[in-house]
Amino acid sequence: MSWAWVEVKPNENDLMHPGHLACQGCGATIAARLALKVFGKNAVFVIPASCWSVIDGAWPQHALQIPVFHTAFETAAIAATGIRAALDMKGRHDVHVVAWAGDGGTFDIGLQALSGAAERNENIIYITYDNEAYMNTGIQRSSSTPLGAWTTTTPDERPEDRPKKNMMEILAAHRVPYAATASIAYPDDFIRKLKKATQIKGFRFIHVFSPCPPGWKMASNLSVRVARMAVETKVFPLYEIEDGEVYTITHWPRGLPVEEYFKLQGRFKPVLKDPERLAYVQRYIETQWERLVRLHEASHGYLPEEARATIRSAI
Amino acid sequence: MAKKYDFKASELPISPMTLTTTLENPTGGWRSFKPVIKNKTAPCTATCPTKVLIPHFIDSLVKGDLDMAANLLHRNNPFPSITGRLCHAPCELPCNRGKYDEPISIKQLERFVGDYYLDRKGKPPRRETGKRVAIVGGGLAGMSAAYYLRSKGHEVVIYDRNPNLGGYLRYYVPEYRLPLAVLDAEVGALERMGVKFVLNTEVGRDIGFEELKEKYDAVILAHGSSIPYTPDFPGVDLLKSGWDLMKEVREGARPKVSGKVAVLGNGYTAFEVARVLRRLGADPFVVYPTAKIRIPFSDREIFTLAEEEGVKFFFAKVPLKADRRDGKVILTVAEWDGKAVVPATEREMEFEEVFLAYEGTADHGFLPDTIRSNGTLKADRRSGETPLEGVFVAGESVSGPSPVVNVIYSGRSVAAAVDAYLRGRTYTPENMPEVVGYERIVTDYFPKAPRVPEMRLSPAERIHSLTREEVLGYTQELAMKEAERCFNCGFCNACGNCYVFCPDYTIKWVHGRPKVDYEYCKGCGVCSEECPRGVIDMVKEREF
Amino acid sequence: MKLIEKSQYTVLKGNYAVAYGVKLARVEVISAYPITPQTTISEKLADMTATGELKARFITVESEHSAISAVIASSLAGARSFTATASQGLALMHEMLHWATGARAPVVMVNVNRALAPSWNIWTEQTDSLAQRDTGWLQIYNESNQEVLDTTILAFKIAERVYLPTMVVLDAFILSHTSEPVEIYPQELVDEFLPPYEHPNAINFDDPRAIGAFARPDYYMEFRYNIQKAHEEALRVFKEETELFAEMFGRKYDTVEEFMLDDADYVLVLAGSTATTAKYAVAQLRERGEKVGVMRIKLFRPFPVEDVRRVLSGRKKVAVIDRNLSFGHSGIFYMETKAAMYGAKDRPPIFGYVAGLGGRDIRPQDIIDIYEDMKRREEPENIIWKGVRV
């Protein structure tokens, strides 16, 4: 091995200044750094209320070396649409308008505007950095909070009892040209998807998994590791959906037991202590995964060899 | 602290539009641990007797820079083409990759790079120091010392009683293990470096030790351990010398030996003699004092090869007496429990011939008593310093029978001690930084991949030739493939992980290497966690 | 021939007058969401943009919240932007109304005054717009369809000079769906009046900044101070621009309109189309020898304190007629007028009347009744209900 990355190039488009206000080990910041490597200077980030409205800096400071448009919590998709409309009127077709929103701003409060923009196939790129709760306000559950997780509004005595909302399916139902999941732990995959997205016109959605050390009750150095484990345990599969129809799994996970992922974080302590619950979560993960694998198979007509090892029941 | 401004309302932009960047916000102050990028020692290197910079040279190999790979490799091992064939490769035992799937085939990579460089090496030093060193014995130890001393610019003269350099390697080690051409090339490289050889000259007979001491600024004794040990039991004088057989064969003779023959010995020489006998057409049995499981690691490879070729073994047995009857040798052997003969286990066996192949001992006859005691030399194990000023010892002459890599290390470390001596400095043995354990390897970054097997002759092919090399090694393609498996433990190979994952963009990429910007680094530790090879440590910044 | 002579004269409903105003202002981004009685504005603009009559992007959003968010963004990305709504829609926008001000987005919005639910009621009432009083928007009320068209054009000019969002307000149905003769000015003349839009803080890829960044207490207050200053500036700008507008287009507007006030002892204060009814009633009263006149408030924010004082000081009595109500207190124009008169010299007693909520008709006779009621009363009262069955 030497330079380990195919898609990430050193010293190319390093458009985020240090000194920003993210916590130590913030996954959302890694996500932005990587995304900027693809967009370069020709992009504007539209940031709704979220950790990122703080991370970019307190006035008069600004971390990103591209324009940033801060907007209200629920308006990422529509503000991006408005900017796109204005830039189109000005003939600036060369720039990308990127909505950069948290999971709360996407799965919950921003869903309406997002749905509108997706359904109209607005020519924007919507990226949700998913830290699975309202972090900026101090770790409250969102509809992205996964089964079994602790947050301040789903305390240990009553941890999250509903599975994470499947945003990708919602986007697929809008028949947008491109929707993809990605993870900060798989930069090449993420960047490939970003590149693909930039080459498509219309509404593009990328759901990037971005761990939050304080919110997930873990040490700050574990961000990337935990993101990797989420993928390898099939908790957060990496795939893309084209035109709402064609499903492609872009990374075949090792299929490790979900404990491997849970045990790195304090927020899953209650589930880890409850074998029944844990088994239930594992089963849920398996069924979701198998469903996805079937969609991949239906889209492509076959499954690659790596797929077999990840499936429990024969399909 | 973030910079503060005293803007008046009239100085503000119309909307809350930023005016400056977060570079004004030195977040380094948030930190309680700081990442320190520091190369460490790989377990392979730590275990290698001569401390070959294994992850380093393998990295250059991966990057396709063969010359750099060779340079790094030669730093601590002047003869990789020799070790690449003869070394028992202790480095591969603790290889971290072995805990994941299979250890790296370090020896074969070394051989590949060594062979690539064989005809390219041998440059004279840039500067001459004017100091002169005599080396007694041009075996591997002498050659190794000569290589390093010459590279430092000293004039080096090797005295050997034989007509050519190499010692054991030239006169005993069979050609199917080490082709003469390889040894000749290594000797040629020394010659090109400007090492002088005085051959067919025995010190003590053709030139006195004292004379050498006077003529040179330093003398290194590297005369090996060339007197075969002969055990003491009735009828031992009826038996043949395995050593002589090896030498004859190496010189081209092909004596006829057939039928059941026995080899008596206590080390790899015995195994090797048996293999030679097999090739000469005999059916050899090795009588070996220790149990099969006790065969030392250094001898295992040859044992396995011998076994594959049909050599048979009597383990934990010692000879008690020998007789000659009807042209056959009747050998009486008994069980040996490691300390004594087990009573009532004697048994007679009939052989066409029996060969003695015990490991050698040194002949220090030509040396003054001041540095001898009980047949061994008084010398420091590392520096080779003796009580006589300016006289050093290297190789088997001091260590007794040893694997090639130990002998090479001996030559190398003694050369360093001599160099220090010649420059009036004190010799300090090299220090190995902390060893990187398996727990620091982020194996997620390495897909499982089996070790790439080297090309070898089959046992059936092997026993038909005494000269055809039995291990053929790697092609470049195979070498690259194997090299890519290496974790490069503790050695920054510029994979870029720390740079790619730094959430604060405080790991900069400067001249192809990572560099921490401590002004802003918040000390999250992601770089340390994601460095696949344990190069980055988190060091406590201050006490609270 | 002078440019103005190229004007077209036509008969337009108030909502279409808005649409023509928007077209003449060469708006580039429009986003709106259907709500009676605003809907026909959107429909007309959708038509105009679809046929290419107006070169603009029309974003057919899924809510008013999105409509306003879109135009704030497009405005700060450098495009002249417009939206329209009413009542519930305006209430839904509330959060973003503050945002527009804070971000200094000079968007123009038309709000067709409509009552708020429940009960569902689509008829005119001013509470929807007046409830947005503190969002920092300029608010301009209108009496006729011509004024609606004129004010739409003026609104862009003023908004873009002070970088404040501006709301143009007209009455549901009475204006929005009622046809009146309207002069549509030639485009060239409007272009002369209204130069292309530019925002110094617009998104700029060559000089990347963050717009709307969070500010700590050390800086926030200065930004707020500046917004207040911009409002004060807006008052001057309003005067300048209406002056210029009068020169170029021949119609003169002011912060307040004075009708038959020269010698009036009694003043009726109101805003919007009811002013026409009041003027009609006052004309009748004048015939009876009553010394009464009308002051119509056109500019509500910034509030024209000086003009109000100038007009009302020294009168005998003032009645403010509010088609709106701030529950728990009084009509809002009443409240504002009273506040403006605090500390003024020769301050008259001011009487607060609430009438016509939820679109109930305010007829000339109602105005006359109010006038007479006021004349009769000794002590001013905060709320005097007109026409409610108690």
Ligand SMILES: Cc1cc2nc3c(=O)[nH]c(=O)nc-3n(C[C@H](O)[C@H](O)[C@H](O)COP(=O)(O)OP(=O)(O)OC[C@H]3O[C@@H](n4cnc5c(N)ncnc54)[C@H](O)[C@@H]3O)c2cc1C
């Ligand atoms: C058959 C055989 C197989 C082996 N196989 C392996 C193997 O597979 N792997 C491995 O690791 N090791 C192996 N070895 C061991 C290896 O060969 C030795 O470790 C190594 O060669 C020792 O080198 P040396 O320089 O110390 O001694 P030598 O090679 O013995 O060199 C001593 C030199 O000194 C010269 N000399 C001695 N006395 C005088 C004098 N008085 N004046 C001048 N010159 C003098 C001799 O001529 C000789 O050239 C093998 C050894 C043998 C015999």
Ligand SMILES: Cc1ncc(C[n+]2csc(CCOP(=O)(O)OP(=O)(O)O)c2C)c(N)n1
């Ligand atoms: C309308 C509105 N409601 C609530 C808030 C408070 N608020 C700000 S950020 C936030 C949570 C954001 O969560 P998410 O989108 O997941 O982003 P994160 O902070 O986790 O990065 C909330 C609830 C707000 N700013 N606006």
Ligand code: SF4
């Ligand atoms: S993986 Fe490479 S560096 Fe690590 S111990 Fe093995 S050979 Fe040495």
Ligand code: SF4
């Ligand atoms: S992560 Fe890679 S580049 Fe960084 S220190 Fe480790 S080996 Fe070197």
Ligand SMILES: [Mg+2]
């Ligand atoms: Mg979140």
